[in-house]
Amino acid sequence: MPTQDRRERARAERGALIVRAARELAEADGWDAVTTRRLSEAVEYSQPVLYSHFTNMQAIVTAVALDGIAELAAVLRKAREADGLRGLAEAYLGYAEAHPAVYAAIFTRRTDLVFGSEESPEILKATFGELRAAVEPYADGDAETRTEVFWSALHGQATLNQDRRLRPAQRSDRIAHLVRLVTG
Incomplete structure (x- = not known):
C-alpha cells in the first residue's frame, strides 16, 4: 500500500x-x-x-477555475467579515483585477462547471453564499435573486473594468452607488 x-x-x-x-x-x-x-x-x-x-484543455481551465473560486471565497469572506457589503464589493473587483485570467476561467471561459443548481460543486455554493451573506440583511424577500442582481452588477463592472470600458477614476463611486442600490 x-x-x-x-x-x-x-x-x-x-x-x-x-x-x-x-x-x-x-x-x-x-x-x-x-x-x-x-x-x-x-x-x-x-x-x-x-x-x-x-481529458482536454477545458478540463484544465475547469481545474484552474475551481482553485480560483476557492481563493475568491476566502477573499470575499474576509472582506465581508471585516467591511460588510462595500468591502466585499471592493474585494470582488480587486480579485478580478489582480487575477484576470483566473477570473476569466471562473466566469467567462468554457468549463465543465455548473452554476446555480443542485449539481454545483460545494465551493461554488460557498462562494455564492459569501455574496448572499453580505446582501441578505438588505433583502426584502427574495435574498437569492437580490444577490444574483448584485453579483451580476459586480461581474459587469469587473468585465468592463478589465476591458477598460469604464472610467477608472469613478470605480469607487460606482461601488458606492451599487451598495446604495442594494441597501436601499
Whole structure:
C-alpha cells in the first residue's frame, strides 16, 4: 500500500503542477497562449502525461477555475467579515483585477462547471453564499435573486473594468452607488 499511496501523491502533485503552470501561463500571456505544447514544456512532462491527468484543455481551465473560486471565497469572506457589503464589493473587483485570467476561467471561459443548481460543486455554493451573506440583511424577500442582481452588477463592472470600458477614476463611486442600490 505505501507504494500505491506514493504513486497517488505523485499523481496529485503532477496534476497540481499542471494547473499551476496553466494559471501562470494564462496570467502572463492570456488563455490563448495556454496550449498543451507550451504547458507540457512548462511542466517538463509530455503531452500524453497532461492528457493522463486532464481529458482536454477545458478540463484544465475547469481545474484552474475551481482553485480560483476557492481563493475568491476566502477573499470575499474576509472582506465581508471585516467591511460588510462595500468591502466585499471592493474585494470582488480587486480579485478580478489582480487575477484576470483566473477570473476569466471562473466566469467567462468554457468549463465543465455548473452554476446555480443542485449539481454545483460545494465551493461554488460557498462562494455564492459569501455574496448572499453580505446582501441578505438588505433583502426584502427574495435574498437569492437580490444577490444574483448584485453579483451580476459586480461581474459587469469587473468585465468592463478589465476591458477598460469604464472610467477608472469613478470605480469607487460606482461601488458606492451599487451598495446604495442594494441597501436601499
